[in-house]
Amino acid sequence: MANGHESHQGLLHSLPKEKGWIGLPLYQYQGSWCHAKGIQAAISLQNHFHAIESDVILVTTPKSGTTWLKALAFAILNRHRYTNLSQNPLLTHNPHDLVPFFEFNLYTDNQLPNLSDLPSPRLFATHIPYPWLPESIKISNCKIVYLCRNPKDTLVSYWHFTNKARPEILGPLSLEKGFELFCKGITGFGPFWDHALGYWNENLERPQKVLFLKYEELKKDIKYQVKRLAEFMGYPFTIEEERDGVIDEISRLCSFECLRSLEVNKSGKSISYFENQTLFRKGEVGDWVNYLTIPMVEQFDQLMEEKLCGSGLTFDMYPQHRK
Numbered sequence: 001m002a003n004g005h006e007s008h009q010g011l012l013h014s015l016p017k018e019k020g021w022i023g024l025p026l027y028q029y030q031g032s033w034c035h036a037k038g039i040q041a042a043i044s045l046q047n048h049f050h051a052i053e054s055d056v057i058l059v060t061t062p063k064s065g066t067t068w069l070k071a072l073a074f075a076i077l078n079r080h081r082y083t084n085l086s087q088n089p090l091l092t093h094n095p096h097d098l099v100p101f102f103e104f105n106l107y108t109d110n111q112l113p114n115l116s117d118l119p120s121p122r123l124f125a126t127h128i129p130y131p132w133l134p135e136s137i138k139i140s141n142c143k144i145v146y147l148c149r150n151p152k153d154t155l156v157s158y159w160h161f162t163n164k165a166r167p168e169i170l171g172p173l174s175l176e177k178g179f180e181l182f183c184k185g186i187t188g189f190g191p192f193w194d195h196a197l198g199y200w201n202e203n204l205e206r207p208q209k210v211l212f213l214k215y216e217e218l219k220k221d222i223k224y225q226v227k228r229l230a231e232f233m234g235y236p237f238t239i240e241e242e243r244d245g246v247i248d249e250i251s252r253l254c255s256f257e258c259l260r261s262l263e264v265n266k267s268g269k270s271i272s273y274f275e276n277q278t279l280f281r282k283g284e285v286g287d288w289v290n291y292l293t294i295p296m297v298e299q300f301d302q303l304m305e306e307k308l309c310g311s312g313l314t315f316d317m318y319p320q321h322r323k
Contacts, residue, residue: 008040018186021162021178023170026186031194032129033186040110041103042132048112049102049134054121055142056233058099061195062127062188063157064149065215070095070125071254073145076230077121079241085249091262102126121233127189130198141209143233146199149215150315151192151304152288152297155182159291179296183303193307200313216285216316222251286319 012027020026026033034042051057058073060066071090082088089098100106102124106113115122126133137144149157159178166173185191203212211232218225226247230236237247252258292300308314 008036008043012036012039018181021158021173021181021187022165023167026188030131032132033190034128034188037108038103038128038188041107042128044107044110044112045102045126045128046132046134048107049115049136051134051136051140051142052120052122053141054234055137055140056121056123057133057137057142057144058123058125059144059146059199060125060127061148061154061190061192063154063161065147065218066125066127067095067259068218068254068256069145069147069213070099071259072226072229072250073123073233074098075250075254076226076235077123077233079235079246079250085253088253090253090259095259096125099123099125103128129189129195130202144199144202144210145213145229145232146203146210147213147215147218148196148199148315150285150288150317151182152292152300152317153215153285154192155179155300156288156291158182158187175291179292179300183300191307193304196313197308197311200311204312214316219285220316222255223247226251284319286317288317289319 011029016028017025018028018033020035024035026035027039029039029042056073056077058066058069060069074095075088075090078088096105103126106115106124155178159173159175162178163172181187182190182192185194189195199210200212203210211229213225213229227237227242241247
């Protein structure tokens with residue numbers, strides 16, 4: 001263990017380093033920025049995780065609808081186990097406790113988890129970029145679901161979220177500083193565009209392997225997207241289930257409003273430094289218009305045009321009631 005710790009420390013010393021959003025340093029490892037524990041966990045994951053065909057891996061950047069996606073996937077895959085909605089574990093457990101993160105739960109602090117007893121299909125989550133995934137995930141027939149949110153809302157949500165975890169002694173991080181860091185790509189598991197494009201390109205090449213969902217499309221037509229998600233994961237809804245309103249029930253159970261109202265999500269911590277209650281702020285599309293200045297928006301638009309040019313990846317940036 002000491003040797004592993006020493007080699008990890010040696011690796012960190014060799015990497016570019018920046019002060020992160022909550023005060024802890026972020027390191028640039030293989031093209032992406034991450035905190036020290038996340039890099040250690042990713043390396044451990046690469047070395048020890050063995051995917052099986054029925055696995056489902058949920059992937060997001062931070063503040064892109066992770067909690068929502070976990071709840072939806074869990075509810076879909078377990079709907080026959082908990083046919084009585086009042087018994088669904090989502091009512092008494094935070095989604096992050098039901099769908100573990102590779103890097104925050106399973107492989108953090110040099111843990112080597114025993115995953116052999118997990119019921120099938122195994123459901124995992126991660127924020128790590130595509131190049132960091134273990135080869136066994138890339139080459140197997142297991143499924144990857146990627147949920148992406150428009151970058152302006154992601155930035156604003158990430159800024160609010162990380163400020164809640166900053167030590168009081170540091171004071172809040174200004175929006176201007178957060179904007180500068182985001183544009184430089186210095187966010188947890190960023191740059192944003194590299195992260196999104198990694199999975200977008202895999203989706204284009206292997207749509208049967210990688211499903212690319214957009215947060216804004218989930219908000220616009222949740223029923224259609226839940227059907228699409230279930231079908232992709234190999235657990236499509238039957239005609240009878242549709243007729244009986246099962247899709248509507250799952251959509252309501254996993255909604256932002258429902259999850260936020262539950263007692264279990266108003267206290268405690270399911271992810272390292274972050275209180276469960278901080279996982280639910282607004283969940284709206286287009287809230288960035290209340291925060292970003294016109295010069296910021298112009299700079300951001302130009303940057304995204306450069307980064308996404310020719311990729312075919314576009315985002316719905318504005319509130320959906322806006323004409």
